[in-house]
Amino acid sequence: xxxxxxxxxxxxxxxxxxxxxxxxxxxxxxxxxxxxxxxxxxxxxxxxxxxxxxxxxxxxxxxxxxxxxxxxxxxxxxxxxxxxxxxxxxxxxxxxxxxxxxxxxxxxxxxxxxxxxxxxxxxxxxxxxxxxxxxxxxxxxxxxxxxxxxxxxxxxxxxxxxxxxxxxxxxxxxxxxxxxxxxxxxxxxxxxxxxxxxxxxxxxxxxxxxxxxxxxxxxxxxxxxxxxxxxxxxxxxxxxxxxxxxxxxxxxxxxxxxxxxxxxxxxxxxxxxxxxxxxxxxxxxxxxxxxxxxxxxxxxxxxxxxxxxxxxxxxxxxxxxxxxxxxxxxxxxxxxx
Ligand code: UT7
Numbered sequence: 001x002x003x004x005x006x007x008x009x010x011x012x013x014x015x016x017x018x019x020x021x022x023x024x025x026x027x028x029x030x031x032x033x034x035x036x037x038x039x040x041x042x043x044x045x046x047x048x049x050x051x052x053x054x055x056x057x058x059x060x061x062x063x064x065x066x067x068x069x070x071x072x073x074x075x076x077x078x079x080x081x082x083x084x085x086x087x088x089x090x091x092x093x094x095x096x097x098x099x100x101x102x103x104x105x106x107x108x109x110x111x112x113x114x115x116x117x118x119x120x121x122x123x124x125x126x127x128x129x130x131x132x133x134x135x136x137x138x139x140x141x142x143x144x145x146x147x148x149x150x151x152x153x154x155x156x157x158x159x160x161x162x163x164x165x166x167x168x169x170x171x172x173x174x175x176x177x178x179x180x181x182x183x184x185x186x187x188x189x190x191x192x193x194x195x196x197x198x199x200x201x202x203x204x205x206x207x208x209x210x211x212x213x214x215x216x217x218x219x220x221x222x223x224x225x226x227x228x229x230x231x232x233x234x235x236x237x238x239x240x241x242x243x244x245x246x247x248x249x250x251x252x253x254x255x256x257x258x259x260x261x262x263x264x265x266x267x268x269x270x271x272x273x274x275x276x277x278x279x280x281x282x283x284x285x286x287x288x289x290x291x292x293x294x295x296x297x298x299x300x301x302x303x304x305x306x307x308x309x310x311x312x313x314x315x316x317x318x319x320x321x322x323x324x325x326x327x328x329x330x331x332x333x334x335x336x337x
Contacts, residue, residue, distance in 0.1 A: 005177055006177070006179070007133060007134055007136060007175050007176070007177065008133075008134065008175070008176050008177070008178065008179055008181060008182025008183070009129060009130040009133035009134055009141075009173050009174070009175065009176075009182055009183050010173065010174055010175075010176040010178075010181040010182055010183070010332075010334035011126075011171050011172075011173055011183070011331055011332075011333055011334050011335065012071075012072040012073075012074075012171075012172045012173065012174045012334055012335050013067075013068045013069070013070075013071035013072035013073075013171060013172045013335040014068060014071070014169070014170070014171050014297060014300045014301045014304050014309075014333075014335060015063075015064045015065065015066070015067025015068035015069075015070075015071060015169070015170045015171075015297075015301060016064045016067070016167065016168060016169040016170070016294075016297060016298040016300075016301035016302070017060050017061075017063035017064040017067075017167065017168050017169075018049040018060075018165075018166070018167040018168075018288065018298070019049050019050065019051040019052065019055060019060065019166055019167070020049070021049060021050050021051070021052065022047050022048070022049055022050075023047065023048050023049070023050045023165070024046070024047045025039045025040065025045070025046055025047065025162070028158075028161065028162055031155055031156075031161070032155070032156060032157070032158035032161060032162075033158055034158045034162055039162045042263075042265070043162065043163060043263045043264060043265070043285070043289075044263065044264025044265070044267075044283075044285050044286050045162065045163065045263075045264075045285055045286060045289045045290075046286045046287065047286075047287055047289070048164065048165025048166075048287075048288055048289030048290075048291075049165050049166055049167060049288060050150045050165065050166055051148050051150065051166040055148065056090045056100075056148065057086055057088050057089060057090055057097055057146045057147060057148045057151075057168075058084075058090050058097050058100040058101045058104060058146070059104075060146050060147075060148065060166060060167060060168035060294075061084060061086075061097065061101045061144045061146035061168045061170065062101055062104045062105060063168065064144060064146065064168040064169050064170040064294075064297070064301075065101060065105060065142055065144055065168075065170040066105070067170070067301075068142065068170035068171055068172050069105075069142065069172060071172075071335060072140070072172035072174065072335065074140060074172060074174075076105055076106055076107050077107070078139075078140050079105075079107050079110060079140050079141070079142045079172075080110050080111070080138045080139055080140055080141070081110060081111050081112070081129070081132055081138040081140075081141040081142070082098045082101060082102045082105075082107060082110060082111070082112035082113075082141075082142045082144075083098060083112075083113065083114075083115055083125045083128060083129065083141060083142070083143045083144065084096065084097045084098035084101055084112075084113075084114050084115070084144045084145075084146060085114070085115040085116075085117065085121025085122050085124065085125045085143075085144065085145045085146075085293035086114060086115075086116075086121065086144075086145070086146050086147055086292075086293055087116060087118050087121070087147065087149075087152075087200070087292060087293065087322065088146075088147045088148045088149055088151050088152055088292075089114060092203055092204075096112065096113050096114040097114050097146070098112035098113050098114050098144075099112050099113075101144065101146075107142070111138075115128065115293075117188075117190075117293070117321070117323060117325045117327075118198065118292060118293070118321035118322030118323055118325055119260050119262065119290070119292045119293060119295065119319050119320060119321025119322065119325075120188065120260075120293075120319045120320065120321045120323070120325035120326055120327045121145055121292070121293030121321075122143070122145035122169070122293050122294070122295075122296045122297055122317075122319070123186065123188060123296065123317055123318075123319050123327035123328070123329050124188050124325065124327055125143045125144075125145070126143065126171075126173065126183065126186055126317075126329055126331075127186040127188050127327070127329075129141040129143050129173040130173070130183050130186060133173060133174070133175045138175075139174060139175045140172060140173075140174045140175070141172070141173040141174070142170065142171075142172055143170065143171050143172075143173055143297075144168060144169070144170040144297075145168065145169050145170075145292075145293035145294040145295070145296065145297050145298075146167075146168035146169075146170075146293065146294055147166060147167065147168070147291050147292040147293055147294050148166050149164040149165060149166055149221075149290075149291060149292055150164065150165070150166050152200050152219065152220055152221050153220060153221060154217055154220035154221070157220065159223070159225055160220075160221055160222075160223055160225075162289075163262070163263075163289055163290045164221070164289055164290050164291070164292070165288050165289035165290065165291050166291065167288055167291040167294045167295075167298050168294050168297075168298070169294045169295075169296065169297020169298040169299075169300065169301055170297060171297055171300070176334065180312075180332065181332060181334040182331075182332075182334075183329065183330075183331040184247055184249075184330040184331055184332075185243055185246065185247050185329070185330045186327065186328070186329040186330075187239055187242065187243050187327060187328045187329075188325070188326075188327040189239070189325070189326055189327065190323045190324065190325045190326075191323070191324050192323065192324075194231065194323075194324040195322075195323065195324070196224070197223065197224045197227055197228045197231070197322075197324055198221070198222075198223045198224070198228055198321065198322035198323075198324065199221070199222055199322060200218075200219065200220065200221050200222070201218040201219075201222065202218035202219050203219060228324075229263065229265075229266060231320075231324070232262070232266050232320040232326075233266055233269045233270060235320060235326050236259075236266070236270045236318050236320055236326060236328075237269070237270050237273040237274070239318065239326055239327075239328050240270060240274060240316065240318050240328050241273075241274065243316075243328045243329075243330055244274075244316070244330075247330055249314070249330065251274045251275055251276055251280075252275075252277075253314060254276070254280055254314055254315070254316045255280070255313040255314045255315065256280065256282055256300075256303060256308075256309065256313060256314075256315045256316070257271060257274075257276050257280045257281045257282065257315075257316050257318075258282045258296055258299050258300055258303075258315055258316065258317050258318075259271070259281070259282070259296075259299075259317075259318050259319070260290075260295050260296060260318065260319035260320060260321070261283070261284050261285035261288060261289075261290060261291070261295040261296075261298075261299055262285070262290045262295070262320070262321075263285065263290075264283070264285055264286070266320075267281065267283065267285070270318065282299045282300070282302065282303055283299075284298060284299045284302050292321065293321075295319075296317055296319060300315070300333075304333075304335070304337075307337065309333050309335075309337075310333070310337060311333060311334065311335065311336055311337070312332050312333070312334075313332065313333045314330070314331075314332055315329075315330070315331055315332070315333060316328065316329070316330055317329040317330075317331075
């Protein structure tokens with residue numbers, strides 16, 4: 001590939017992993033004051049998967065990454081950048097989970113780092129992979145979204161514990177000269193003035209680990225659910241309309257609308273505003289709950305494994321999460337079945 005030839009970034013493959021153990025709504029009924037009916041009506045969630053105590057986020061990630069690398073037809077040594085989007089890293093400070101994953105996969109001496117953008121992490125990561133590839137700095141990026149979200153959930157707080165699950169998704173993003181295979185566009189934004197809508201207050205430099213932190217439960221995720229819900233619908237509808245208009249792509253041309261799987265009602269409201277048909281919209285929230293940075297690649301993997309995702313299919317991704325952060329992306333799938 002000569003220096004003057006434009007290079008594009010193509011999603012060559014997808015993979016995902018969910019831990020086997022299921023936490024159902026019936027299980028949650030025994031733990032907090034809630035009902036299956038309330039959870040299904042307000043969120044669309046029926047069950048979520050929870051990793052065992054001795055399983056780390058990197059363990060989930062490695063399973064997803066192995067599939068993604070194999071499906072891209074690559075050897076592990078051909079990966080030259082490892083990115084892991086997560087808010088439940090193996091270790092809060094260092095090493096990064098991307099470093100741990102690289103080691104477990106035997107990928108040595110390549111750049112590896114984590115992305116902290118909560119539920120938007122995978123699409124943020126896509127924009128980073130695109131920039132590295134289009135600048136010619138990297139050729140094969142392993143992009144992972146992985147969460148052991150159960151590690152930061154307070155299972156006595158009914159307003160959050162019903163929502164989240166564990167899992168991982170991974171994609172290989174590779175350089176291509178074929179413009180038709182390349183990621184078309186990515187929007188990624190943030191507004192830190194809404195930081196307290198969705199946060200884990202500790203541990204960190206504001207509240208280092210201490211007995212008080214544990215006593216007050218500051219290590220758990222806190223969410224202003226209803227406020228976040230309303231802002232998510234408003235922001236995503238605007239953002240997704242803008243990316244479609246900017247690229248002159250009408251909603252009916254989208255083969256797969258893959259939204260972040262936080263709440264069925266958010267997905268439905270944004271989908272309705274775009275006049276998205278049901279068969280265009282990918283829905284996995286019912287069986288996985290909200291898996292944060294893993295939710296979008298897990299959803300893409302679902303349609304891949306069902307045989308519904310084909311080379312050249314046009315995908316629209318959208319996501320919203322802690323920060324607050326949000327992002328949308330337009331891209332063809334450039335992998336083979
Ligand atoms: O992924 C990152 C972004 N996250 C999101 O986008 C999530 C956004 N938020 C949501 O999905 C929804 O706001 C929730 C599912 C978290 C809550 O649904 P809601 O319709 O916004 O309910 P609410 O928070 O306004 O609460 C309504 C009522 C309250 O009772 P009162 O005050 O009306 O008596 C809550 O205490 O529902 C109660 N409630 C519950 N009741 C039964 C809250 N959680 C539960 C529960 N079971 N698990």
